[in-house]
Amino acid sequence: xxxxxxxxxxxxxxxxxxxxxxxxxxxxxxxxxxxxxxxxxxxxxxxxxxxxxxxxxxxxxxxxxxxxxxxxxxxxxxxxxxxxxxxxxxxxxxxxxxxxxxxxxxxxxxxxxxxxxxxxxxxxxxxxxxxxxxxxxxxxxxxxxxxxxxxxxxxxxxxxxxxxxxxxxxxxxxxxxxxxxxxxxxxxxxxxxxxxxxxxxxxxxxxxxxxxxxxxxxxxxxxxxxxxxx
Numbered sequence: 383x384x385x386x387x388x389x390x391x392x393x394x395x396x397x398x399x400x401x402x403x404x405x406x407x408x409x410x411x412x413x414x415x416x417x418x419x420x421x422x423x424x425x426x427x428x429x430x431x432x433x434x435x436x437x438x439x440x441x442x443x444x445x446x447x448x449x450x451x452x453x454x455x456x457x458x459x460x461x462x463x464x465x466x467x468x469x470x471x472x473x474x475x476x477x478x479x480x481x482x483x484x485x486x487x488x489x490x491x492x493x494x495x496x497x498x499x500x501x502x503x504x505x506x507x508x509x510x511x512x513x514x515x516x517x518x519x520x521x522x523x524x525x526x527x528x529x530x531x532x533x534x535x536x537x538x539x540x541x542x543x544x545x546x547x548x549x550x551x552x553x554x555x556x557x558x559x560x561x562x563x564x565x566x567x568x569x570x571x572x573x574x575x576x577x578x579x580x581x582x583x584x585x586x587x588x589x590x591x592x593x594x595x596x597x598x599x600x601x602x603x604x605x606x607x608x609x610x611x612x
């Protein structure tokens with residue numbers, strides 16, 4: 383009822399503001415990203431008050447994105463400020479030609495921002511939180527909340543990625559399940575006082591591959607709640 387007391391204080395505008403200003407997502411699976419966008423659009427449509435004048439849906443291409451969360455770009459790019467402005471304009475743009483032009487310009491800026499990755503790192507980077515979501519770090523120094531259900535992938539399966547992950551993260555022991563890197567990445571993405579919430583395997587409690595992660599977590603975080611379904 384509170385939202386009905388004033389103009390633009392409706393569930394629709396509340397959700398639209400949250401999607402534009404608060405929510406970000408990344409997944410390596412294209413299908414998961416498209417489903418997430420669809421669910422956000424549907425959540426807006428069901429709260430549209432005037433069905434005769436439904437607002438155009440926002441463009442979520444740079445809010446929910448396809449990417450590898452772990453293989454980021456450790457260098458700052460001067461292009462992020464221009465990318466931020468273009469993304470803000472793109473979110474509400476409804477004209478087809480303008481949308482296409484803005485998307486082309488943003489993609490070009492992103493490609494150039496990552497252009498030196500292969501030469502400097504040894505692998506090609508196409509996603510980085512500090513570049514795609516730079517406004518979060520420039521205004522708040524990180525995310526308030528990070529939520530993830532990282533994949534559980536054995537050491538043998540990530541042998542190609544392992545050398546790059548060991549360069550980038552400190553928690554890898556002799557053998558490592560992929561999920562442990564998501565803990566460190568989650569901590570790195572948080573602002574001071576932020577909250578990290580993960581659904582993961584519990585094997586790192588006792589397994590050898592968790593020997594560096596366990597002290598890392600107790601050093602960096604204060605545990606609020608731990609639910610063990612073992």
